[in-house]
Amino acid sequence: MSIERSKGESWTFADIARFEAGRFRTSIARLDPVAQRFSYDEGVKLTDLDWRVCSRARLSRDARFDGKFFIGVLTTRIYCRSICPARPSKESNVIYFATAAAAAAAGFRPCLRCRPECSPGTPAWLGTPSTVSRALRLIGEGGLEDGGVEALAERLGVGSRHLRRLFLQHLGATPIAVVHTHRLHFAKKLIDETTLPMTQVAIASGFGCVRRFNAAIRKVYHRTPTQVRKLVRQTGTQARNQYLFSLGFRPPFDWRTMLAFLAARATPGVEAVEDGSYRRSISFNGRHGYFEISLDEERNALAARVQFPDPAALFFIVERIRAMFDLNADWADIAKSLKADPTLSRRLEARPGLRLPGCWNGFELAVRAILGQQISVKGATTLAGRIVRVFGEPFVASRRLTHLFPRPEVLADAKLTTVGLPRSRAETIRALALAVKEKQISFEGILDESSFLSRLSEIPGIGRWTAQYVAMRALGDPDAFPAGDRALVRALGLGNPQELERRAEAWRPWRAYAAMYLWSCPAKAERG
Ligand SMILES: [Zn+2]
Numbered sequence: 298m299s300i301e302r303s304k305g306e307s308w309t310f311a312d313i314a315r316f317e318a319g320r321f322r323t324s325i326a327r328l329d330p331v332a333q334r335f336s337y338d339e340g341v342k343l344t345d346l347d348w349r350v351c352s353r354a355r356l357s358r359d360a361r362f363d364g365k366f367f368i369g370v371l372t373t374r375i376y377c378r379s380i381c382p383a384r385p386s387k388e389s390n391v392i393y394f395a396t397a398a399a400a401a402a403a404g405f406r407p408c409l410r411c412r413p414e415c416s417p418g419t420p421a422w423l424g425t426p427s428t429v430s431r432a433l434r435l436i437g438e439g440g441l442e443d444g445g446v447e448a449l450a451e452r453l454g455v456g457s458r459h460l461r462r463l464f465l466q467h468l469g470a471t472p473i474a475v476v477h478t479h480r481l482h483f484a485k486k487l488i489d490e491t492t493l494p495m496t497q498v499a500i501a502s503g504f505g506c507v508r509r510f511n512a513a514i515r516k517v518y519h520r521t522p523t524q525v526r527k528l529v530r531q532t533g534t535q536a537r538n539q540y541l542f543s544l545g546f547r548p549p550f551d552w553r554t555m556l557a558f559l560a561a562r563a564t565p566g567v568e569a570v571e572d573g574s575y576r577r578s579i580s581f582n583g584r585h586g587y588f589e590i591s592l593d594e595e596r597n598a599l600a601a602r603v604q605f606p607d608p609a610a611l612f613f614i615v616e617r618i619r620a621m622f623d624l625n626a627d628w629a630d631i632a633k634s635l636k637a638d639p640t641l642s643r644r645l646e647a648r649p650g651l652r653l654p655g656c657w658n659g660f661e662l663a664v665r666a667i668l669g670q671q672i673s674v675k676g677a678t679t680l681a682g683r684i685v686r687v688f689g690e691p692f693v694a695s696r697r698l699t700h701l702f703p704r705p706e707v708l709a710d711a712k713l714t715t716v717g718l719p720r721s722r723a724e725t726i727r728a729l730a731l732a733v734k735e736k737q738i739s740f741e742g743i744l745d746e747s748s749f750l751s752r753l754s755e756i757p758g759i760g761r762w763t764a765q766y767v768a769m770r771a772l773g774d775p776d777a778f779p780a781g782d783r784a785l786v787r788a789l790g791l792g793n794p795q796e797l798e799r800r801a802e803a804w805r806p807w808r809a810y811a812a813m814y815l816w817s818c819p820a821k822a823e824r825g
Pocket residue numbers: 376377378381382383408409410411412
C-alpha cells in the first residue's frame with residue numbers, strides 16, 4: 298500500500314475532521330497484513346483512527362495525537378508516541394496500537410527517548426457510560442489493588458470473562474495487562490522524575506515487593522531500575538517529601554483561562570492562584586500536604602510540585618491532578634463538534650484549548666456549588682473562606698495556604714449560620730456533610746452517575762443546577778449541563794432555560810465544555 302508522505306504539509310483541524318469523520322473507518326489491525334499477526338481475534342478493532350491519520354501524525358510528530366495511538370516499530374520491537382524525536386521508520390516497518398497496553402501485550406517495549414509513560418491518557422473513553430470506561434476510571438483511582446480482575450468485574454456487575462473480552466475488543470489488551478502497563482509507567486515516572494529510593498518506588502507504584510518490581514523493570518527495559526535512573530539527568534535537588542512531575546497534555550491547552558476560572562473560585566486559605574500557578578492544600582488518608590501546578594509550555598505539560606509525607610499516595614495524587622486539569626481531553630475532537638454553533642465557534646477560535654476544570658475533592662466542590670446558588674462567584678468565595686477559617690483544620694503550607702478544607706464530620710455538626718450563611722443553605726450543607734459522613738453518599742469510586750446524582754438530589758436544597766455542576770466538575774462528565782444557569786441563558790441572548798436546553802442538544806456529548814466557553818469567554822471575545 299502506498300503512503301502519502303506529509304513532509305512540510307501543515308495540518309488544519311478541517312483535515313483531521315475529514316479523516317476522522319470515517320471516510321476510511323476500517324480498523325488498522327485489519328488493513329495491515331503484518332498487523333494481523335498481533336490481533337487477538339479475527340477483526341479486532343483496535344481504534345477508530347485510520348492508519349493514514351496515524352501515519353501523517355507520526356511523520357509530522359503531531360502532538361495533538363499524542364496518546365491517541367502508539368507506534369510499534371517491528372525492527373526494534375519498541376513502541377513510541379506520535380511525537381517521538383527518533384528518525385521515523387518506514388511505514389512497512391510500523392504498526393499502530395490504540396493503547397500502550399496493547400503494544401506491550403504484543404511484545405513491544407516502551408521507547409526510552411519519547412517515554413510513552415509521559416503521554417496523555419487515551420481520550421476515547423472519557424465520559425462514555427460504558428463498562429470499559431468505568432473500569433478505566435476505577436483503575437485510575439487505584440482499583441485492582443485488592444482482589445484483582447474478579448473483584449473489579451464484580452464491582453462493575455459483569456463476569457470477569459466478559460470484562461476481559463471487552464478490554465481485548467476495545468483496548469487490545471486484557472485488564473491485567475492494562476493495569477500492569479499503568480503500574481509500570483508510573484514506576485518509570487517515579488524512577489525518572491523523583492529521587493525516591495527504589496524500595497519506595499516499588500510500593501508507590503503498586504508492585505507490592507521490590508523483587509517483583511525489579512523483575513518487571515528488567516524484563517521491559519533490559520536494565521535494572523538503578524541503570525534506568527542513570528539514563529535521565531535529573532536537574533536540581535528536591536526537598537524532602539517533595540516531588541516534581543511533568544504531566545503531559547495534547548495541545549492546545551488554554552492555561553490562562555483555566556487559571557482565571559480557578560482564581561475567581563479559589564477558597565481563601567485552601568487554594569491560591571499567583572504568578573501563573575495554582576496551589577492548594579490537600580489531605581489524603583489522614584496525611585496532609587499541598588501541590589502547586591504551573592504550565593510547562595515547551596513540553597506540552599503541566600509541572601506539578603507535590604509535597605506529601607507518604608509516597609504510597611503519589612499514584613492517587615497524580616491521577617487526581619490529571620483529572621482536575623482535564624489532561625486527557627482531546628480538545629481538537631471536542632472543538633470539531635462544538636464549532637457548528639456560531640456563538641461557540643467564535644469563542645473556540647479566540648481561546649483554543651479550554652478544558653473542563655475538575656476538583657481535588659468532590660465533597661469540597663459540592664459545598665462550593667451549594668454556596669454558589671443564587672449569589673455571585675465573589676460572594677460564594679468569601680463565604681467559603683469564612684467556613685474554612687472557622688471550621689477548617691489549620692495547616693500552614695505557605696503564606697496563603699493556611700488551612701485544610703473542613704471534613705464532612707466537622708461540617709455535619711457545624712453551626713454554619715454563625716459565618717453568615719442563610720439558614721436554608723446552612724441546612725443543605727449540613728445534610729450533605731451528614732450523608733457523606735454516614736457513607737450514604739461517596740464521591741469516590743462512582744460507577745453509576747445517574748444513581749449518584751439522584752441520591753445527591755434527594756438532599757433538600759440540591760436542585761438540578763447544583764447536581765449538574767457537581768457532575769461537571771467532580772465527576773468530570775463532559776456532557777453535564779446546568780441548564781438553569783442564568784449566565785448561560787444571558788450569554789446566548791436567550792429568553793429562558795428551556796430555550797437554552799433546546800439549543801444545547803446540538804452540543805452533546807460536550808455540553809460541559811460549551812458551558813465553560815460561555816462562562817469564561819465574555820461577549821467581547823466574540824468581537825475581538
Ligand atoms: Zn520513541
